[in-house]
Amino acid sequence: MKIGILGGGQLAQMLAQAGAPLGMEFMFLCPSEEACAAPLGQHLCNDFDDATALDRLRRWADVATFEFENVPASVIEILAAHTRVYPPARALAVAQDRLREKQTFDSLEIPTPAYTAVDSQEQLSQAVGRLGLPAVLKTRTQGYDGKGQTVLKQQADLLSAWERLGGVPLILEAFVPFERELSIIAVRSAKGETRCYCLSENHHRDGILRLALSRCGDPLQDMAERYVQRLLQNLDYVGTLALELFQTEHGLLANEIAPRVHNSGHWSIEGAACSQFENHLRAVSGLPLGDTSLVQPAAMVNLIGRLPDLGALTAVPGAFPHIYGKSERAGRKLGHVTLTADGPAIDAEFQKRLASLLRLTGEMQLATTMERLSAA
Numbered sequence: 001m002k003i004g005i006l007g008g009g010q011l012a013q014m015l016a017q018a019g020a021p022l023g024m025e026f027m028f029l030c031p032s033e034e035a036c037a038a039p040l041g042q043h044l045c046n047d048f049d050d051a052t053a054l055d056r057l058r059r060w061a062d063v064a065t066f067e068f069e070n071v072p073a074s075v076i077e078i079l080a081a082h083t084r085v086y087p088p089a090r091a092l093a094v095a096q097d098r099l100r101e102k103q104t105f106d107s108l109e110i111p112t113p114a115y116t117a118v119d120s121q122e123q124l125s126q127a128v129g130r131l132g133l134p135a136v137l138k139t140r141t142q143g144y145d146g147k148g149q150t151v152l153k154q155q156a157d158l159l160s161a162w163e164r165l166g167g168v169p170l171i172l173e174a175f176v177p178f179e180r181e182l183s184i185i186a187v188r189s190a191k192g193e194t195r196c197y198c199l200s201e202n203h204h205r206d207g208i209l210r211l212a213l214s215r216c217g218d219p220l221q222d223m224a225e226r227y228v229q230r231l232l233q234n235l236d237y238v239g240t241l242a243l244e245l246f247q248t249e250h251g252l253l254a255n256e257i258a259p260r261v262h263n264s265g266h267w268s269i270e271g272a273a274c275s276q277f278e279n280h281l282r283a284v285s286g287l288p289l290g291d292t293s294l295v296q297p298a299a300m301v302n303l304i305g306r307l308p309d310l311g312a313l314t315a316v317p318g319a320f321p322h323i324y325g326k327s328e329r330a331g332r333k334l335g336h337v338t339l340t341a342d343g344p345a346i347d348a349e350f351q352k353r354l355a356s357l358l359r360l361t362g363e364m365q366l367a368t369t370m371e372r373l374s375a376a
């Protein structure tokens with residue numbers, strides 16, 4: 001089976017790693033010369049909307065997919081006219097526009113933070129009047145890893161926020177004083193079969209995911225599954241999808257979807273019977289879905305900006321580093337480490353090992369929290 005992927009970053013790399021044992025071959029369309037997936041297949045180093053490259057990809061591939069959310073939805077539509085492309089273009093278009101995304105949640109009765117569209121400075125002050133402060137102002141498109149958004153704490157912040165973000169369509173959201181950030185990753189086949197992974201508890205700093213913990217048996221699992229199933233069906237989805245959620249005292253609120261494999265599911269490579277990557281490939285290529293159940297509790301720590309010493313990482317029992325082969329740069333995801341537990345539960349020993357990994361990656365605050373938990 002030949003798989004064409006739009007994008008050539010670490011998600012494409014891990015898809016190709018998961019597909020190799022299934023005998024799959026890969027072609028990546030990615031404008032970056034440094035695409036880290038490139039050694040695992042053919043690399044078309046062109047823009048996503050390059051007609052010649054798109055034509056080459058569609059002629060070669062049995063099926064096409066994407067790992068990058070900002071691929072123009074129109075490109076997917078062009079490809080879809082000639083070849084099978086999953087997930088569907090509509091899922092990508094919904095995910096690319098925060099307003100459309102929230103309206104989709106509304107139509108499926110999936111609760112979200114209160115929100116309103118903002119297209120002018122006047123509308124911004126009206127929206128703040130309605131939603132109150134604090135609130136989060138976000139660009140409707142192109143945002144990721146906390147980029148394209150700002151928290152408004154007081155009236156005086158409105159002008160600078162407008163000067164920074166205004167001029168493009170915006171959305172204002174009520175600030176959610178969440179208890180936890182969670183995500184659920186699910187997969188759907190073309191036949192409509194669906195499977196969910198157990199919830200991930202996600203910890204961010206500066207808008208970037210630092211730590212994801214698998215949370216098997218979480219009391220919110222059923223609610224999260226109900227919400228993600230509604231999305232999968234409504235979007236006639238094929239492939240892996242992530243739904244990011246806030247846990248509040250009133251239950252779960254949907255923040256956003258990612259119509260692709262997701263950073264908060266990387267623990268599934270070692271932690272689940274069949275990883276999110278393999279299941280995405282199974283879904284898009286028409287194979288039966290694999291078992292999403294947890295083999296052992298797992299956590300994932302991102303390696304961001306700078307790579308810690310590999311000897312120190314591998315010295316932690318149960319740690320599995322994944323180094324993507326990208327050059328170091330502040331804020332850049334260079335790799336991740338999965339930590340698996342020895343037994344069926346997260347225990348003090350696991351928390352101690354996790355704390356050492358977090359220290360190695362410079363996440364001192366999270367490390368201290370884990371140390372406290374392991375001592376309790």
Ligand code: AMP
Nearest residue numbers: 113136145146173174175176204207256
């Ligand atoms: P996003 O790009 O929407 O995923 O936002 C990045 C991060 O900003 C989230 O993971 C949250 O930590 C925070 N955030 C986003 N929206 C809100 C909100 N409405 N209330 C509180 N925090 C938020």
